[in-house]
Amino acid sequence: MYSLGQQGRAVGEVIGELTEKRANDVRWADGRTFGMVYDGGPSVHAVAEQAARLYLHENALNTQAFPSLAEIQREVVGWTASLLCGDDNVAGFLTSGGTESILCAVLAARERAAVERSVTEPEIVLAESAHAAFHKAAHNFGLVVRKAPVRADFTADVDAMAQMVNANTAIVVGSAPQYPHGVQDDIQAIAAIAASVDANCHVDACMGGFVLPFVERLGRDVAPWDFRVAGVTTISADIHKLGYAPKGVSAILHRTKQSRQYQTFVFGDWLGGFYASPNMQGTRSGLPMACAWAVMQHLGVDGYVELTRQTLINADRMRVGIAEIDGIRVLGDSRFHLIAMGAEPRNGSDEQPVDMFALGDALLERGWYHDRQTPPDNLHSTVSNTNTGVIDDYLIDLAACVASVRGEHADDRTTTYATLE
Numbered sequence: 001m002y003s004l005g006q007q008g009r010a011v012g013e014v015i016g017e018l019t020e021k022r023a024n025d026v027r028w029a030d031g032r033t034f035g036m037v038y039d040g041g042p043s044v045h046a047v048a049e050q051a052a053r054l055y056l057h058e059n060a061l062n063t064q065a066f067p068s069l070a071e072i073q074r075e076v077v078g079w080t081a082s083l084l085c086g087d088d089n090v091a092g093f094l095t096s097g098g099t100e101s102i103l104c105a106v107l108a109a110r111e112r113a114a115v116e117r118s119v120t121e122p123e124i125v126l127a128e129s130a131h132a133a134f135h136k137a138a139h140n141f142g143l144v145v146r147k148a149p150v151r152a153d154f155t156a157d158v159d160a161m162a163q164m165v166n167a168n169t170a171i172v173v174g175s176a177p178q179y180p181h182g183v184q185d186d187i188q189a190i191a192a193i194a195a196s197v198d199a200n201c202h203v204d205a206c207m208g209g210f211v212l213p214f215v216e217r218l219g220r221d222v223a224p225w226d227f228r229v230a231g232v233t234t235i236s237a238d239i240h241k242l243g244y245a246p247k248g249v250s251a252i253l254h255r256t257k258q259s260r261q262y263q264t265f266v267f268g269d270w271l272g273g274f275y276a277s278p279n280m281q282g283t284r285s286g287l288p289m290a291c292a293w294a295v296m297q298h299l300g301v302d303g304y305v306e307l308t309r310q311t312l313i314n315a316d317r318m319r320v321g322i323a324e325i326d327g328i329r330v331l332g333d334s335r336f337h338l339i340a341m342g343a344e345p346r347n348g349s350d351e352q353p354v355d356m357f358a359l360g361d362a363l364l365e366r367g368w369y370h371d372r373q374t375p376p377d378n379l380h381s382t383v384s385n386t387n388t389g390v391i392d393d394y395l396i397d398l399a400a401c402v403a404s405v406r407g408e409h410a411d412d413r414t415t416t417y418a419t420l421e
């Protein structure tokens, strides 16, 4: 039983205890966490912290009361749309994160299918690599899921997806790149499949939205995935990942205002007055929106290109290092900032493959934090500028840990990417 103390406590005491509570959290500032926190460096922290102080108390529920937040949303959405090669018709909203952007995209697709095509039993077509948030959306909004396998390279099997669309299909999903292995689906094929039944095509660029545009500027090949691909209807891009803004902000973009209108809930029959809500939230903090605005303004395109250059150096170095260690390998042909590391098959040898979860435990003992995934058992890294300067140390520890866990088996086989309490 918890009970709030009768008497309040002094500011210093409260903050002191909060500070102590953090002692067992991952120490992301050391660069040894692959994912969850994205560190753009000291000046990015400074601009975000100062913006946060300005907008700590503001409420984006009603942008008539806070016109600055309407402007901030318009500008951040507009900049994101231009990075994703949208034209002036592209319209969007800010949300609290990738999951909420995906919920909005699925809901809007369902509404459009109902209104424009009289679909009453809507379906979503996706690959098994598509983020779990799409299953959450289908569950919450009553869509039937048609789930296609991935190919040997972990990209969506688009031939299987083509067999799954029909007159009830409301939305077809592709990822650029997908989260588990960091590979990019064939978005052109997926958009064409969606268009063949007049369904929405959503590109999940939650991870790639603030990476791929800059990878392209660095002169590397990126297969088409953004609004330049005909048939792409909506795109989600998380500013709180490689956009380097603090948590709580993502963009959902629609190719047209008309498409966007399907995600807005309006209700005029309430004693509280006319109510309109663009996403899943009611009361909405202005803080993450202002932080996104400030971080994007501070970095500019050049800043993002530089952070992306460093991210690719880190990720490429990791891929090469992993390939050099006997017993482990990179799964799929990931070229960007996500890496899934699995056991190397032991052809013709009776030696047991490396237990990837035992390896994860051994790495954690040395302070390196990865998410665990399956099948097949693997360790996931979201590489970013956060990890600059530590990759050589990591690879030394990785080689040592692979050697030390040979023949070991971890009892804990869980792969929790979740908050269960």
Ligand SMILES: *Cc1c(COP(=O)(O)O)cnc(C)c1O
Pocket: 096, 097, 098, 099, 100, 102, 131, 133, 175, 177, 178, 179, 204, 205, 206, 207, 238, 250
């Ligand atoms: C992170 C992520 C999501 C979900 O975003 P949250 O911000 O965690 O809600 C969806 N898709 C992909 C590809 C992601 O990487």
